[in-house]
Amino acid sequence: MSDPVIEGYAKALFEVARAEGSLDEVEDELFRFARSYENSESLRNALIDEMIPAGKRQAIVEDLLGGKSTATTVQLVSMVVGSGRGRDLPAIIDQLVERASSAKNLEVAQVRSAIALTDDQQTRLSAALANATGKQVNLKVVVDPSVLGGIIATVGDTVIDGSVRTRLDQLKARL
Amino acid sequence: MRMLYTIARFIAEKEPPSQDSEGITTHSAWFPEKSEIIYGTFASLLIFFLLYKFAGPFAKKAMAARTERIQKELDSAAADKSAAATEASDIRQAKGDIGAERDRLMADAAVQAEALLADGRVRLDAEMAELLARADADIATAKSRSIDELRAEISRLSASAADRAVAESVDDATHQNLVEAFIQKVGASA
Numbered sequence: 001m002s003d004p005v006i007e008g009y010a011k012a013l014f015e016v017a018r019a020e021g022s023l024d025e026v027e028d029e030l031f032r033f034a035r036s037y038e039n040s041e042s043l044r045n046a047l048i049d050e051m052i053p054a055g056k057r058q059a060i061v062e063d064l065l066g067g068k069s070t071a072t073t074v075q076l077v078s079m080v081v082g083s084g085r086g087r088d089l090p091a092i093i094d095q096l097v098e099r100a101s102s103a104k105n106l107e108v109a110q111v112r113s114a115i116a117l118t119d120d121q122q123t124r125l126s127a128a129l130a131n132a133t134g135k136q137v138n139l140k141v142v143v144d145p146s147v148l149g150g151i152i153a154t155v156g157d158t159v160i161d162g163s164v165r166t167r168l169d170q171l172k173a174r175l
Numbered sequence: 176m177r178m179l180y181t182i183a184r185f186i187a188e189k190e191p192p193s194q195d196s197e198g199i200t201t202h203s204a205w206f207p208e209k210s211e212i213i214y215g216t217f218a219s220l221l222i223f224f225l226l227y228k229f230a231g232p233f234a235k236k237a238m239a240a241r242t243e244r245i246q247k248e249l250d251s252a253a254a255d256k257s258a259a260a261t262e263a264s265d266i267r268q269a270k271g272d273i274g275a276e277r278d279r280l281m282a283d284a285a286v287q288a289e290a291l292l293a294d295g296r297v298r299l300d301a302e303m304a305e306l307l308a309r310a311d312a313d314i315a316t317a318k319s320r321s322i323d324e325l326r327a328e329i330s331r332l333s334a335s336a337a338d339r340a341v342a343e344s345v346d347d348a349t350h351q352n353l354v355e356a357f358i359q360k361v362g363a364s365a
Contacts, residue, residue, distance in 0.1 A: 128362030
C-alpha cells in the first residue's frame with residue numbers, strides 16, 4: 001500500500017508537469033534522476049542529510065540538473081528535496097511515472113541495459129514487450145553497467161531477464 | 176563351782192551383818208536376802224515366760240524373714256553370676272563372630288575393589304576410545320570446513336575474475352548483438 005504523502009507529492013508533481021505541458025519530458029528526466037539517485041550513495045547522503053540546510057541541498061540539485069534538464073524538472077526535484085522528502089524521491093517519481101503512464105493507458109516498462117539503446121531499438125523493444133505482455137508500454141531505459149550485457153525488462157510483475165549478469169550468477173550458483 | 180561357793184560362804188561368814196540409816200539389817204555384803212532370791216527367781220522366770228510367750232514369735236518371725244531375705248539375696252547373686260557367665264560366653268562367641276565377620280568383610284571389600292578396578296579400566300578404555308573418535312570427527316569436520324571455505328573462496332575469486340573477464344571481453348558489437356537477440360526473443364515470445 002502506497003504512502004499517502006508520497007502519493008500526494010506524486011500527484012502534485014504530475015499536475016505541475018502536465019500544466020507546464022512537458023509531462024513526457026519531465027517524467028523521463030525525473031525517472032533517470034531517480035535511478036541515478038538510487039545508484040549514487042554520496043548523492044543520497046547529500047540530499048537526505050538533515051544537517052545540511054535545505055537551501056544548500058536545493059543548490060546541489062540545481063548544480064546537478066541545471067542545463068541538463070528542463071527547468072520544471074529542476075524545480076520539482078528541488079521542491080521535494082527542500083521539503084525534506086529527499087529520502088522518498090525515487091518512490092515519488094515512480095508514482096508520478098505510473099500516474100503518467102496510466103493517464104495514457106500505458107504500462108511502465110523499466111528496462112536495464114549495459115549500454116544506451118538507440119531510438120530504433122527502443123521502438124522495437126516497446127513493440128516486442130507490448131507483443132509479449134499484451135499491454136502498451138511506456139519504456140523507461142536505465143543504463144546499468146552492472147548488467148554486464150543484454151537487457152532486463154520489468155513490466156508490472158513480469159520480469160524478462162536476458163542479461164549476462166544473471167547468466168553469470170546462475171553459473172556461479174552451479175559452481 | 177564348788178570352789179566359788181566355798182569362797183562365797185567364807186566371805187559371808189567372816190563379814191558381820193551391817194545396818195543402814197533406816198534401820199534395815201543386811202546379813203551379807205555379797206548375797207541378797209533369801210526372800211529376795213526367791214521372789215527374784217519367780218519374777219525372772221515370769222519375765223522369761225512372758226518373753227517366750229509374746230516376744231518369741233515376733234523374734235522367730237523376724238529371724239525367718241531375715242533368713243528368707245538373705246536366701247533371696249543369695250539366689251539373686253547366684254542368678255546374676257549365672258547371667259554374667261552366660262553373657263561372658265556370649266561375648267566370647269561374639270568376639271569370635273566379629274573376627275569372622277571382619278574377615279568376610281575384608282574379603283568382600285577386596286572383591287568389590289577388584290571389580291571396581293576392572294570396571295574403571297573398562298570405562299577408561301571406553302572414554303579414551305570415545306575421545307579419540309571425537310577428536311577424529313573434529314579433525315574431519317575441521318578438514319571438511321577448511322575445504323569448503325577454500326572452495327567458497329576459490330568460487331568467489333573465480334566469480335570475480337569471471338565478472339572482470341566478461342566485462343572486459345564484451346565489446347560494443349557483442350552488446351548490440353545481445354540487445355538485438357533480446358528484442359527478437361521477446362518479440363517472438365508472444
